[in-house]
Amino acid sequence: MKENYSYVGHSVDRNDSYGKTTGHAQYVADLKFPGMLYGKLIRSTIAHGRIKSIDTSEAEKLDGVVAVITAKDVPSMKYGLSPARFDENIFCIDKVRYHGDKIGAVCAIDEETCYKALKLIKVEYEELEPVLTWQDAVKEGAPQIFDEYPGNVNTEIHHHFGDVDEALKDAYYVRTDKFQGQRAYHAFIENHCAAAYWEADKAFLYTTTQSVHYDQYHIARVLGMKMGNLTVRAVNVGAGFGGKLDTCGTEFAAIILAKLTGRPVKVWFDHYETFLNGHGRHPMTMTLTTGVDKKGKIVAHKFDCVLEGGAYTGLGIASSYYAGSLLGILYPIENYKFDCQRIVTTLPPCGAQRGHGQPQPRFAFESHIDLVGEAIGVDPIDMRLINARKGNSITTAGYEVKSYNLLAANRMARDASGWTEKRGKMGPGRGIGVGNGGFVTGAGFCQYRTDYPHSVGMVKVFDDGTRAYVYSNAIDIGQGSSTVLMQMAAEAMGYPYEQCQMVTGDTDLSTLDFGAYASRQTLMAGWAVTRAGAEVKKKILAKACEMLKASGRVKEGFGYLDGPLTTEDLECKDGIVYIKQEPAVKLTFEEVARKYFVDHGALVGRGWYHPGKLGGNHKGAAVGTSPAYSSATQVAEVKVDMETGEIECVDTWDVHDSGTIINPKLFHGQVHGAFYMGIGETIWEEVKFDPKTGALLNGNFAEYRLPTALDMPPVESLTLDESYEPNGPYGCKEVGEGATTPTMGAVANAIYDAIGISMTELPITYEKVWRALKEKKENGK
């Protein structure tokens, strides 16, 4: 399967290297436009209540304030992810539903005046009882947060495959465990920001986004504009991890204020507001029941899950489906029951965060399966080897899985980590644990109903052939999508990567791609630009054939040609077109491209990708479909201080079944970063709210503890030679999100090995470990 590629599989430098290392790379907050004004959102100071009145008069009188807008000044069209749950307005009309909900915006000549104006806004509320936990939200007589969600139930899912109850009756061993996840936050360092201006009836928006297309679609719909009248642009994006996929309010406010004032307007969130906007990981309350046979083979599994959603739906329905839909990818389970509710509360909304709804269920399952294995005397890795899916198979839910090397990943992680010598043998305070994971490589369906391709690509070669522009609105939020897309396009064209340039993040100038989410871009946009590159190559070969014939340099009977020269005899690689049988007879790509331009005009190649109809017929089958699934195994080794509960992760191994790796150094970077986020959520990170008022308590990096360089363990990132995905361009599949899904389980299981107590609640803080150890000691065990 391994071919002799010039760029694919090579660790080329990122295309944004110069800009990002010299400080010249521009982000939305760095942009300035002549005459630009500044805007800031007015936010609710209570968690739940009816708005009785808003008095903006004092703020409007303040010197330097240009405009103040509230719900009465903006369209009242609701938005969200799916029409059945469009439940959010640009600005609250009647009710506020979390402490910090969006009420309006001020616009002034500078930032300082915006802050002063905000202090002069007076909002009168009829306060309603805040609902701050899902348990309170489902109580009899709990305040109703939305009219449309009776009992505060936002959605319910009931998936039942096979006959779980019957299978559990016959199982050799059955066990139930409960787990609790926490609310986590993406914690990208770049705050949300949007800048907008108008030219006649056309709006131009720069925004910190993972998808210019979805922003364009959703914003145009809410504002009653034609999509073509709204240009959405992304520049460099200071990461997203799922948090920049939903609109956050800056975009609407900037466009509306720019229209109203006739001047460019930049609306920015400070760090606290970015935190407040949230849309991070849902806390999940999870109950798992598994039945196994004597050897440890799973015969049935029951998963009950409640997601605490906060206010509004956003991507939360997809999070709910993802919570249960991917388990059957890792482990074929014939009898599987998934019951799930997403409950709304009066806290900031939760949404998608790296791995989407899956990491906490993976934590729960990977912890639970170790306890099952222990009870029947089967080693954790053996439990996984007995149950892991094999490739070229179809899941119980009807999803088709092509390449899948979870077995090999487990074996490699076991051997690399020295598992057999370490597990259970390192004494108290030392432990090693394993976790499995993986993810979709792109969702099988668009966020909204459409027959559009999922990705469209284009390559245009510059007039004299000295540059090739690669077009795709796949958004590089740091993962390096632009670099790998150019590698793939360059490979397909036979043109130097170094002479490629990305045209991206612009709904006017570049081509449709749904954006950075569901680990989709390398595969989906990869196909689009690869096909575009291949079309350019086809045109180059045809023109070169014509040129060589006309030159008289090639004649039949030269010894290396059987008949007249055809494009079949030609190859193009690294910018040189040559006769395969006689490489000395060649032309440069540049001269051929130039001749093409002279004879025909622009040399353009086009490509597109649609995953086609993907399996599963049950309700909600769409979430979980994908053209390709990655798998991964991680092993973590920890030291726990048995006196203080302090946890140190000393070493980690990751084996990611990622198909062909387009750029190894960027691939390993994804693994490192994914592990980093996973271990942060395992031990330290949790968003906290005042239990009475619902106000965000730790919206800063001093109190929301991201791991620093001193906390981060080494990560040995390993790959599988045999991994090749037939549905991916060059055989590739995802890495970005899948690599975060095994981490919580691996680290938690290592802690269990070290202390002998199963920690079922995330984050597993030092304090929780200390308390658990103390309790164990006091119980005399």
Add this chain to the structure above:
Amino acid sequence: MSSFVVDKKGIKRYAVTIGVNGSEYTKVIKANTLLVNFLREDLDLTGTKRGCELGDCGCCTVMMDGKPVNSCLVLAMDCDGHEITTAEGIQDGEDLDIVQEKFVEHAAFQCGFCTSGMIVSSRALLNENPNPTDHDVREAIAGNLCRCTGYVNIVAAVLDAAKEL
């Protein structure tokens, strides 16, 4: 005390002269102007990023007389007569500095938002200590948060740069 003018509302504005990346800039600023905003708004040096504005994330790190500081915690007035080096000033003429080169080689950045501050902190470390250990590097960048890389390639890049000093 620097000389000042008083505007119609009675707010004082002070004349300061600050050296930035080898050039001197004289500007009239309010007393509450933070160095990060002075660099970004008054000088358009947007390579210095604004993140948490609380001194936690480190993406606004610059050198003040060679020492790394969070420019969100420093008043521009306190820089009067001092020399500031920002991310844009690390480069050595047309060539990338060895730290920048190694960041590229090791892919020690992804989204790039922390990178300016990360490179300034790393360069400041190497100026003080050309032979750092792994732990020295981690300590030096412990005040610079990076959500993308897990620091793995950053530490490798700085250690590799040290080898070539």
